[in-house]
Amino acid sequence: MALADYIYNKPIIETERLILRPMTSSDVPALNEWMPDKSIYTYWGKGPSKSEKNPELMFEKESKPTKSFHLGIAEKGNNKVIGDIWIYLIEHDRMAQVAVRLSKFVHGQGYGTESLSAITRFCFENTELKRLWTEVDVRNSASCKILEKCGYVKEGMIRQGRMVNTWCDYYIYGILSSDYNHGE
Numbered sequence: 001m002a003l004a005d006y007i008y009n010k011p012i013i014e015t016e017r018l019i020l021r022p023m024t025s026s027d028v029p030a031l032n033e034w035m036p037d038k039s040i041y042t043y044w045g046k047g048p049s050k051s052e053k054n055p056e057l058m059f060e061k062e063s064k065p066t067k068s069f070h071l072g073i074a075e076k077g078n079n080k081v082i083g084d085i086w087i088y089l090i091e092h093d094r095m096a097q098v099a100v101r102l103s104k105f106v107h108g109q110g111y112g113t114e115s116l117s118a119i120t121r122f123c124f125e126n127t128e129l130k131r132l133w134t135e136v137d138v139r140n141s142a143s144c145k146i147l148e149k150c151g152y153v154k155e156g157m158i159r160q161g162r163m164v165n166t167w168c169d170y171y172i173y174g175i176l177s178s179d180y181n182h183g184e
């Protein structure tokens, strides 16, 4: 498989406790419970957008065909979406950025690690991506922790740089498919 195979059919990725899957308008009640919550945007680089404040808007227009993934993170037992995860800003089918966030009601249960680890594995096993990376505000300890647990390497720190729409000290974390295979 390659990124091009997922343009119209996004993957469904199963872990022990979670299903990472495309979202539909039937997920709006679940999204309303956490997506507008300002506390998850503290280190996100920007506050909630119009559609994050009102998730119904996310499903008004058909999404454009793209190689990027934006998947909901659902609990297996009840299929309720409690977070979301992205593979985006794909460059030359070789490098992409990753981002994850979860409802504050489920923080600290290992779901962040479980989702990030699953999407990382998926990308290296099922696409041609060679590098995944992200920017993390140095104060975002939970995020640093999950990245490190999933094998991402802290590659450096940018001092007072622009992270999305904020200016802060932030780390660059990255993982290569070769790091990943060596870790097996």
Ligand SMILES: CC(C)(COP(=O)(O)OP(=O)(O)OC[C@H]1O[C@@H](n2cnc3c(N)ncnc32)[C@H](O)[C@@H]1OP(=O)(O)O)[C@@H](O)C(=O)NCCC(=O)NCCS
Pocket: 039, 040, 041, 043, 044, 099, 100, 101, 102, 103, 106, 107, 108, 109, 110, 111, 112, 113, 114, 134, 135, 136, 137, 140, 141, 142, 143, 145, 146
């Ligand atoms: C980052 C995020 C996805 C982590 O999800 P999670 O499910 O709580 O993560 P996990 O439970 O898998 O692991 C969190 C780890 O961070 C640790 N942690 C949590 N808060 C911490 C803090 N303030 N200081 C230090 N460590 C912290 C936990 O103890 C845990 O480590 P452990 O397993 O060794 O005990 C979640 O905090 C989140 O959604 N944050 C808001 C959005 C965000 O900032 N996303 C990242 C953008 S790059």
